[in-house]
Amino acid sequence: MAQPVYEHIICDPAKCTGCRLCEYACAMVKTGKFDANLSRIRVVRIEPITMTAIACRLCADAPCIIACPRNALSRSEKNGVILVDQDKCDGCGWCIEACDFGAIVLNPETKNAEICDLCQDLEGEPPCIAYCPVEALSLGTPETLRQKARREVVAKLFEELFKE
Amino acid sequence: MYAYTGRILHIDVTNRKTSIQRVGPDFIKKYLGGTGLATRLVYDNTPKGCDPLGPENALCFAVSAFAGTTVPVGTKHGVAAKSPLTGFIGDSLSGSYFSEMMRRAGYDGIVIKGQAPKWVVVFIDDDDIQFLDAAPYMGMNTLETQRAIRERLGDENVRVSAIGPAGERLVRYALIDNDGRQAGRSGNGAVMGSKRIKAIAIRGSHPITVADPKGLMEASLRLIKASRGPGTLKYRTLGTPANVLNLNKMGLLPTRNFQETVFEEAEKVSGEYLHERYHVKSVACAGCSIACEQWGAVKEGKYKGAMIGLDYEPLFAVGPNCGIGDMAAIIRLVQLCDEYGLDAMSTGVVISWAMECYERGILTKEDFGGLEPYFGNDDAAVELVRRIAYREGIGDLLAEGVKRASERVGKGSEHFAMHVKGLEMPGYDVRSLKTFALGIAVVARGADHNRALSYEVDIKGEVDRFKAEPGRGKLAMEKEDFACILDCLVLCKFLRNCFTDFEREVAEIYTMATGIPLTPEELKQVGERVVNLKKAFNIREGWTMADDWLPPRVLEDPLPSGPGKGVRVTPEELRMLIQDYYAARGWTPEGLIPKSKLIALGLEDIAEEIGVEEPVAAPAAGEA
Amino acid sequence: MELVVEFFGLARQLAQTKECRIALDGQPSFRQILAHIAGQFPALVGPVILPETFDLVSSYMLNLDGRRRVTDLDAPAAEGQRLLLMFTEAGG
Numbered sequence: 085m086a087q088p089v090y091e092h093i094i095c096d097p098a099k100c101t102g103c104r105l106c107e108y109a110c111a112m113v114k115t116g117k118f119d120a121n122l123s124r125i126r127v128v129r130i131e132p133i134t135m136t137a138i139a140c141r142l143c144a145d146a147p148c149i150i151a152c153p154r155n156a157l158s159r160s161e162k163n164g165v166i167l168v169d170q171d172k173c174d175g176c177g178w179c180i181e182a183c184d185f186g187a188i189v190l191n192p193e194t195k196n197a198e199i200c201d202l203c204q205d206l207e208g209e210p211p212c213i214a215y216c217p218v219e220a221l222s223l224g225t226p227e228t229l230r231q232k233a234r235r236e237v238v239a240k241l242f243e244e245l246f247k248e
Numbered sequence: 249m250y251a252y253t254g255r256i257l258h259i260d261v262t263n264r265k266t267s268i269q270r271v272g273p274d275f276i277k278k279y280l281g282g283t284g285l286a287t288r289l290v291y292d293n294t295p296k297g298c299d300p301l302g303p304e305n306a307l308c309f310a311v312s313a314f315a316g317t318t319v320p321v322g323t324k325h326g327v328a329a330k331s332p333l334t335g336f337i338g339d340s341l342s343g344s345y346f347s348e349m350m351r352r353a354g355y356d357g358i359v360i361k362g363q364a365p366k367w368v369v370v371f372i373d374d375d376d377i378q379f380l381d382a383a384p385y386m387g388m389n390t391l392e393t394q395r396a397i398r399e400r401l402g403d404e405n406v407r408v409s410a411i412g413p414a415g416e417r418l419v420r421y422a423l424i425d426n427d428g429r430q431a432g433r434s435g436n437g438a439v440m441g442s443k444r445i446k447a448i449a450i451r452g453s454h455p456i457t458v459a460d461p462k463g464l465m466e467a468s469l470r471l472i473k474a475s476r477g478p479g480t481l482k483y484r485t486l487g488t489p490a491n492v493l494n495l496n497k498m499g500l501l502p503t504r505n506f507q508e509t510v511f512e513e514a515e516k517v518s519g520e521y522l523h524e525r526y527h528v529k530s531v532a533c534a535g536c537s538i539a540c541e542q543w544g545a546v547k548e549g550k551y552k553g554a555m556i557g558l559d560y561e562p563l564f565a566v567g568p569n570c571g572i573g574d575m576a577a578i579i580r581l582v583q584l585c586d587e588y589g590l591d592a593m594s595t596g597v598v599i600s601w602a603m604e605c606y607e608r609g610i611l612t613k614e615d616f617g618g619l620e621p622y623f624g625n626d627d628a629a630v631e632l633v634r635r636i637a638y639r640e641g642i643g644d645l646l647a648e649g650v651k652r653a654s655e656r657v658g659k660g661s662e663h664f665a666m667h668v669k670g671l672e673m674p675g676y677d678v679r680s681l682k683t684f685a686l687g688i689a690v691v692a693r694g695a696d697h698n699r700a701l702s703y704e705v706d707i708k709g710e711v712d713r714f715k716a717e718p719g720r721g722k723l724a725m726e727k728e729d730f731a732c733i734l735d736c737l738v739l740c741k742f743l744r745n746c747f748t749d750f751e752r753e754v755a756e757i758y759t760m761a762t763g764i765p766l767t768p769e770e771l772k773q774v775g776e777r778v779v780n781l782k783k784a785f786n787i788r789e790g791w792t793m794a795d796d797w798l799p800p801r802v803l804e805d806p807l808p809s810g811p812g813k814g815v816r817v818t819p820e821e822l823r824m825l826i827q828d829y830y831a832a833r834g835w836t837p838e839g840l841i842p843k844s845k846l847i848a849l850g851l852e853d854i855a856e857e858i859g860v861e862e863p864v865a866a867p868a869a870g871e872a
Numbered sequence: 873m874e875l876v877v878e879f880f881g882l883a884r885q886l887a888q889t890k891e892c893r894i895a896l897d898g899q900p901s902f903r904q905i906l907a908h909i910a911g912q913f914p915a916l917v918g919p920v921i922l923p924e925t926f927d928l929v930s931s932y933m934l935n936l937d938g939r940r941r942v943t944d945l946d947a948p949a950a951e952g953q954r955l956l957l958m959f960t961e962a963g964g
């Protein structure tokens with residue numbers, strides 16, 4: 085059976101300016117404080133000009149779910165986000181090790197793993213997208229990404245063809 | 249307290265003693281943060297007449313009320329000390345995650361005094377202050393130092409403020425770099441070097457809480473949206489290099505050490521050209537929604553591989569002002585300045601002075617150790633930057649800044665030493681900007697566009713820029729106070745046109761963040777208070793009226809060409825403008841501050857120290 | 873009469889030229905000149921020149937010969953002038 089493919093937060097590194105407003109916004113919405121370490125989206129800035137933001141990618145066959153020794157993680161059937169069972173999770177951090185993207189946060193206060201849930205309980209856009217000043221963030225799937233990349237490359241080809 | 253921590257960290261690097269000073273909302277509210285709080289800390293912690301490069305000078309950091317929050321372009325901090333260039337207040341600003349980390353480590357301000365017996369890295373890890381051996385990092389450039397320290401401490405979250413080789417050698421206009429952003433002007437890197445501090449690393453674990461999270465989040469979003477509007481269009485399209493062609497067309501672009509103001513090769517060093525040929529990416533400071541910094545990379549030729557985020561001021565200084573019309577060379581020169589830890593503005597103006605000395609035969613090829621630094625010689629400029637950073641040969645003289653260098657060389661070179669109070673001039677020829685000419689003559693930090701800001705009224709055509717007339721004093725004062733508010737908050741100047749009712753909106757946001765009630769009137773008064781505070785510091789350090797003056801070239805040499813041909817600022821004009829300004833400020837005709845003024849501004853202790861008795865006004869003739 | 877309009881910043885990017893020479897009959901006002909440019913370079917309409925009124929957006933100004941800002945768009949332009957279409961925002 086084909087794996088369902090879920091939408092997740094995607095960052096366009098060509099647009100991202102590295103401002104980290106998405107982190108501040110996510111942390112505030114999720115924890116009530118400004119603490120970028122608790123943000124579920126993190127900005128990687130490899131100085132000076134390479135930067136992008138990373139949140140949970142809702143991988144098919146999510147390694148974090150497999151890694152959790154206490155079966156605290158599961159996938160939402162509705163939208164595919166990784167759900168954390170607060171009672172089962174004891175903050176051991178196996179999921180963090182398993183995640184290739186460093187997208188899971190361990191909150192020292194709650195002693196729970198915390199993962200991007202796409203803020204679907206909120207009205208409107210997820211805060212990270214709303215606060216990104218340059219529209220670098222969007223919701224998408226690998227397929228929409230591929231389509232976008234193909235469109236862009238063709239547009240560029242044509243541009244170059246007609247330039248001369 | 250919200251947002252603020254109410255704690256100032258004092259560090260004495262001589263004996264490695266630290267202490268915490270508690271401050272309350274009443275104190276903080278008077279200075280807000282940034283350059284305001286940093287200046288107050290300098291005032292309180294330096295003894296009168298101290299040597300700027302001696303252990304008694306206090307190097308002070310103060311954070312923005314908005315650091316680490318969603319309030320756009322508020323993640324900044326101020327750095328201040330007694331300036332080794334001017335001997336007066338030297339306050340600069342920087343925006344980076346260093347600011348956020350300062351707050352999260354639990355400090356509104358940091359005061360550093362003393363002189364370490366051996367070079368150190370000060371590592372502030374929340375309440376734990378460590379002094380690490382700096383030996384492994386000595387000689388490294390600014391960015392290498394930061395990277396190496398992060399690696400050694402094994403944590404990407406550690407943010408570092410570092411000096412480069414120039415700061416190690418006490419070049420008087422050395423800067424402090426953090427994350428490639430700089431506290432650039434007035435030589436705070438030399439002050440740090442004089443304390444034998446190679447870097448300050450900081451890590452904070454405390455979250456930042458605000459008084460009204462919901463209100464602040466909404467206000468932030470509004471501001472982020474506004475900051476993408478017409479008020480910032482220039483900064484978002486071409487960044488500040490857009491100035492090159494505009495100023496060139498208006499005859500304001502300093503060329504060949506301010507001898508001319510129209511540069512024949514301006515197109516090739518313009519923001520437009522940079523964008524077309526070199527632009528790789530627009531990058532933001534911490535928490536900034538505008539992203540004005542335009543990164544350019546050189547892909548071929550002798551400067552292949554050079555890359556830097558280019559702003560107008562460094563560009564003008566090492567480019568047109570040195571007669572250099574090659575964008576690749578400019579990118580390389582600014583990159584070198586950043587890496588060595590030199591203020592590129594001062595560096596450019598010092599080199600242009602040296603070039604003019606060479607062309608006029610005042611300094612010879614021999615003096616330059618075999619170099620022939622005629623205007624436009626980019627190879628010589630590159631080598632001079634290096635010699636300045638390492639104080640090699642003539643570099644040792646040039647490292648002193650254009651004021652001291654010209655006094656030492658003499659032979660008429662003082663005539664074209666372009667500085668005010670010892671700080672090198674920014675990239676606007678003031679001869680045909682009469683309001684700005686005044687602003688730059690009187691501002692406490694010396695020749696500085698960011699503190700004066702009055703170029704705006706001249707260039708935007710709100711007044712006739714060729715005319716000196718009464719009323720400009722008030723205008724210059726208002727612009728200076730406004731700039732000061734932004735520098736204290738801290739909010740970036742480029743956000744200045746994104747408000748409809750600045751004082752009201754900002755006072756509201758301030759209260760949402762800090763929980764401290766602040767009226768628009770109180771906010772406005774902060775600007776005036778801190779400008780007076782800076783002036784008071786200068787008076788205490790021996791300021792006289794002669795310090796509020798302009799370089800001879802501006803006063804004596806009429807512009808040779810361009811739309812302002814034949815124009816200069818006459819001494820009579822300048823005297824009139826200065827008196828107009830002092831009067832607007834409520835200062836005495838000698839430029840001193842009456843006690844009553846200082847008391848009205850809530851600076852009672854300073855009134856005692858430097859305030860003068862109000863002159864008794866002579867009754868006007870015919871008065872009943 | 874003839875005059876020259878120069879483009880800077882975004883205006884140059886959109887018009888894809890550095891300057892253009894304009895010849896108009898009679899004594900056109902600056903606004904009429906802007907209308908003329910809007911016709912010639914439709915890309916400017918919206919981001920730089922407002923449609924219908926032919927006002928400039930707040931981030932742009934018209935500078936006359938590098939000497940002064942045009943404050944009254946309805947004033948007449950003169951033969952041989954250089955009109956500079958540049959960002960209003962001064963400074964860095």
Ligand code: SF4
Nearest residue numbers: 110200202203210212
């Ligand atoms: S969708 Fe919500 S949880 Fe996920 S990164 Fe964005 S703000 Fe954070």
Ligand code: SF4
Nearest residue numbers: 100101103104106216
């Ligand atoms: S808010 Fe947008 S531009 Fe800023 S760091 Fe996040 S993704 Fe990048």
